[in-house]
Amino acid sequence: MKKDIHVVGAVIIANNQVLYAERGPSMELPYFCEFPGGKIEHGETPEAALKREIDEELCCQIEVGEQIEHTVYEYDFGVVHLTTYFCELLQGSPVNTEHHAFGWVSQTELSDLKWAPADIPTVEKIESLDLIN
Numbered sequence: 001m002k003k004d005i006h007v008v009g010a011v012i013i014a015n016n017q018v019l020y021a022e023r024g025p026s027m028e029l030p031y032f033c034e035f036p037g038g039k040i041e042h043g044e045t046p047e048a049a050l051k052r053e054i055d056e057e058l059c060c061q062i063e064v065g066e067q068i069e070h071t072v073y074e075y076d077f078g079v080v081h082l083t084t085y086f087c088e089l090l091q092g093s094p095v096n097t098e099h100h101a102f103g104w105v106s107q108t109e110l111s112d113l114k115w116a117p118a119d120i121p122t123v124e125k126i127e128s129l130d131l132i133n
């Protein structure tokens with residue numbers, strides 16, 4: 001049986017743009033885009049995991065808001081259970097410490113990126129909301 005991997009992703013919106021991160025060549029899902037975040041550690045709440053991951057990966061602090069989506073996607077390496085949340089930057093601006101690249105896109109440009117399959121429902125939901133001008 002494939003292993004279950006519980007992951008949280010942050011949809012950080014600032015100045016009407018959404019932050020995306022591109023995975024590196026030596027990672028699983030090379031060059032796919034994702035929402036910054038990572039695996040929930042034992043005993044951690046999803047919100048605490050997301051704050052920790054964003055602090056580690058992007059060196060900034062966030063407030064975690066409403067849940068956007070919960071997706072279960074079976075990859076060849078395991079079954080990812082991805083929960084995404086709207087997040088706001090509280091302190092600092094994102095610094096890329098782990099990804100191949102990251103950047104900001106408008107709501108309408110989101111679907112131009114090559115998203116990890118587990119992220120598609122979140123992307124579609126963000127696109128359908130009247131979030132950003």
Ligand SMILES: Nc1nc2c([nH]c(=O)n2[C@H]2C[C@H](O)[C@@H](COP(=O)(O)OP(=O)(O)OP(=O)(O)O)O2)c(=O)[nH]1
Pocket residue numbers: 005007008009028029033034035036037038039040080082116117118119
């Ligand atoms: N962070 C993140 N991971 C995602 C997303 N979509 C998606 O399929 N994944 C997958 C990729 C990875 O297989 C897994 C998350 O693992 P990771 O390597 O980013 O997590 P981590 O930072 O805790 O990793 P590590 O400590 O084990 O190195 O979930 C997403 O939007 N964000």
